[in-house]
Amino acid sequence: MTGHPAPGPGRRTPDTAPPRRFSAQTGYAPAGAVDDGDPEVDEALALVNEASGKTGSGPDPIPGGRTPEPAGQAGRAAQPAPSTPGTHGGPARPGHGGPAQPGHKEKHHHPRATPWPEARARAAQAARRAPRRDAGPVPLDEALGRILATPLTALTDLPSFDTSAMDGWAVAGPGPWDVREEAILAGHARPRPLADGEAVRIATGARVPQEATAVLRSEHGITDDKGGLHPQREVVHGQDIRPRGQECRSGDQLLPAGSLVTPAVLGLAAAAGYDELVAVARPRAEVLILGDELLTEGLPQEGLIRDALGPMLPPWLRSLGAEVIAVRRLGDDAQAVLKAVKESPADLVVTTGGTASGPVDHVHPTLKRLGAELLVDGVQVRPGHPMLLARLPGGRHLVGLPGNPLAAVSGLLTLAEPLLRKLSGHPAVEPYHAPTRDEIHGHPYDTRLVPVVLRGDEAVPLHYNGPAMLRGIAASDGLAVVPPGGAKPGQELEILDLPWALSAPLPGGCFT
Ligand SMILES: Nc1nc2c(c(=O)[nH]1)N[C@H]1C(S)=C(S)[C@@H](COP(=O)(O)OP(=O)(O)OC[C@H]3O[C@@H](n4cnc5c(N)ncnc54)[C@H](O)[C@@H]3O)O[C@H]1N2
Numbered sequence: 001m002t003g004h005p006a007p008g009p010g011r012r013t014p015d016t017a018p019p020r021r022f023s024a025q026t027g028y029a030p031a032g033a034v035d036d037g038d039p040e041v042d043e044a045l046a047l048v049n050e051a052s053g054k055t056g057s058g059p060d061p062i063p064g065g066r067t068p069e070p071a072g073q074a075g076r077a078a079q080p081a082p083s084t085p086g087t088h089g090g091p092a093r094p095g096h097g098g099p100a101q102p103g104h105k106e107k108h109h110h111p112r113a114t115p116w117p118e119a120r121a122r123a124a125q126a127a128r129r130a131p132r133r134d135a136g137p138v139p140l141d142e143a144l145g146r147i148l149a150t151p152l153t154a155l156t157d158l159p160s161f162d163t164s165a166m167d168g169w170a171v172a173g174p175g176p177w178d179v180r181e182e183a184i185l186a187g188h189a190r191p192r193p194l195a196d197g198e199a200v201r202i203a204t205g206a207r208v209p210q211e212a213t214a215v216l217r218s219e220h221g222i223t224d225d226k227g228g229l230h231p232q233r234e235v236v237h238g239q240d241i242r243p244r245g246q247e248c249r250s251g252d253q254l255l256p257a258g259s260l261v262t263p264a265v266l267g268l269a270a271a272a273g274y275d276e277l278v279a280v281a282r283p284r285a286e287v288l289i290l291g292d293e294l295l296t297e298g299l300p301q302e303g304l305i306r307d308a309l310g311p312m313l314p315p316w317l318r319s320l321g322a323e324v325i326a327v328r329r330l331g332d333d334a335q336a337v338l339k340a341v342k343e344s345p346a347d348l349v350v351t352t353g354g355t356a357s358g359p360v361d362h363v364h365p366t367l368k369r370l371g372a373e374l375l376v377d378g379v380q381v382r383p384g385h386p387m388l389l390a391r392l393p394g395g396r397h398l399v400g401l402p403g404n405p406l407a408a409v410s411g412l413l414t415l416a417e418p419l420l421r422k423l424s425g426h427p428a429v430e431p432y433h434a435p436t437r438d439e440i441h442g443h444p445y446d447t448r449l450v451p452v453v454l455r456g457d458e459a460v461p462l463h464y465n466g467p468a469m470l471r472g473i474a475a476s477d478g479l480a481v482v483p484p485g486g487a488k489p490g491q492e493l494e495i496l497d498l499p500w501a502l503s504a505p506l507p508g509g510c511f512t
């Protein structure tokens, strides 16, 4: 469909109304404004598209418009990159789909590599065999983003007493009325019953006294100097009284099991008398960062670089439903990696780096030594093809993310996302599609994941999408799934949603 993006639960938008999209650069903007060429969005696009200032309107988001050759064939980047920080070509090289550079160490993809859709399906299936943590009661403030394990059933009538909907007077029978001296405020205990012909001042939310027949709004009545109240318009029986049980009766089912706990659900649960909710447990994740070359602060220097994944992965994993129990930096110490994986209490161990076949790539040897079962060993996707998924003894899982940061994102969304979604009880997100505004070069054999911004109904591919780069994804709204061979302008592509809008205001939060 050329329909509007319908990202995850809580963000669905009917097909008839273009949704407001969150842009990492520009914040929320109505889709229409984006379509009309919102200057802020143009500026954001200019920043992340070609350094020449082109806003991605050309046929090819990749500088030089090269046609990718099969990986492994030597070639030369057709255009010098504005900056060449990546190890794998210029800033807009299409993953490893473009021509390989001389001396590039990548080979044709792994003979065991799994097609991208199948890799995701296997990750979801793996969760079915994983041991589950018991669902249990959690305080309301810890339930946000989880899935209800039992129906939400009203513990009380709502409202729990006849309530005044307005500030004014509770009245009994037809007016005029004699007004009592006291006033009934919200939170007061049961007031004295009214006699016929009596009125009493009442506040919104206060208990309506027995025998009251209506509430007269303060702006619809006038009092005289003898304490008489005169209606200024017709008084209808029961007006502005919210009768007990109007919204629900005690025992009514308010939401079924399987519902996502949103802020609104927390409010409803509290109103209905809950202090705790029985929710599916969050799967526990532990992040193990490998690599001796990583710094945790300051500027890159002397061949050392900043660890980009330590700060990025924990909030992202939380947004996928996990509880992150630890982030550990293990360098390139094979023994430390073995011990950490073996002893981790996590349901999902996420490693970064060390997935390839270099002298200090310890992930495969560790899995072998532990007798782990490799469920996915390489995926036909760019970037990120060395990613892996293994079942550890005891049924825990390990996702090995490649060290290149965008390749790690690819692994996170390909393998960790389906696994965590199943383990945390979240329903699969309906895929949504958008036509690409520009041509996107494909890898000859593999799927590509390309950062895009959504401009109206179209996906605009971003540059700086090389495996070692985060510049494109940091400005993006989603990742377009580009089939082998590429995509023509107007071609519908699946868009993987990114959780920025929901995770940003929830540092410890947990939405998907
Ligand atoms: N002979 C082969 N070599 C490589 C292949 C291959 O198929 N055969 N694949 C290449 C691809 S594609 C990728 S991706 C990487 C995967 O490498 P590893 O998972 O082993 O990761 P490392 O070698 O440890 O690191 C790669 C790259 O990423 C940087 N890095 C690592 N961790 C971080 C971090 N936390 N923050 C920022 N950057 C990080 C690291 O310094 C390297 O530059 O292998 C290719 N090689």
Ligand code: MOO
Pocket (backbone or CB within 6 Å): 088, 095, 096, 382, 383, 384, 385, 386, 402, 404, 406, 407, 467, 468
């Ligand atoms: O293609 Mo790798 O997987 O550099 O990212």
